[in-house]
Amino acid sequence: MDSKYIYLIFTRTGTWLSQAIGAFSETKYVHASVSFDSSFRKMYSFGRTNPNNPFSGGLVEESLYGGVYRKFRRSECLIYRVPVTEEQYNSLKREVEIFLTEKHKYRYNFLGLFGVLLNKPFKRQNYYFCSQFVSEILIRSSIYDSNKIPELIRAEDLLKVKNKEMMYEGFINDYYRFDCLYSLS
Template sequence: MNDNYIYLVFSKTGTWLSRLITIISKIKYAHSSISFDKSFTTMYSFGRLHPNNPFLGGFVEENLHEGVYKKFIASECLIYKVKVSEIEFNSMKKEVNRFLEEKYKYKYNFIGLFAILANIPIKRKTHYFCSEFVSEILINCNLYESNKTPSLIKTNDLLKIRNKEIIYEGYINNYYVSEELSIVE
């Protein structure tokens, strides 16, 4: 029987929005993503659709070594793995696939991102910010509990997920996965 893991990736890229979020909210990692494999070549979140355009955002498939992470070479990350049941794993993949099937209808929730600073939940049907998306996936699959609605959950709230194991913290450009998929620093 194989163990099933999901991976939560928290990052600080150095983009103007990332810097603004970390300054205002006093959190280290402004961005969160979810991945189903430890190569981190496919992570899911809400962010920039194009690395050079900070104003066009939506549902994104990210790669830890490409896009914004490659553009901002001093990017830092914290990666957790969370052991899940096969049912939980498949349920989360199904939730993410729902977004993938209609990814072009989803937009970045800039309004909600700034409303969270005033503790005002603004839920827009097809608009998300990163931690809102990740928390909704985790909540819907019974892996994360919060008394907050996803539109009020910040990345540092997600650090409280149960059954997590840290696998890396540091500069992204110092992290890679070998061909055998064992983690190397």
């Protein structure tokens, strides 16, 4: 039986929000996304729906090669591959598909970020920030277990996902060259 994998992508773009979160949390990677394939052309998270407008946030289908990552060329990333069972993989796919079918109703949870800083959950229906979304769908799919509720989970907390394998850390612009070399070895 072939192994199934999901990918957790942690980034820091240099946007004002990324810089602010990094300053308050004292962590390098402040944004979390999930992907089902190693091309990273489809990653799912909550973030900017328009790379040019920092106040337009919601459920996003990101690409490591476009959008905010193209706009902020010095973005850095940390990529993990996580082996999962077929049941976990299919469950996670369903969770993402449920969100995507009603994408228009979801918004970015800016207020929830303050709740994380104060360690006070601020749950609003249909509002998420990146690590809240990623943790919630991973928890529902039995891939991640935490003693925190998703409204208090930071991107750095997701580094505790078990059985992960680091694939890459560095500048996103350098990833393509690395990936080509990695594929040849």
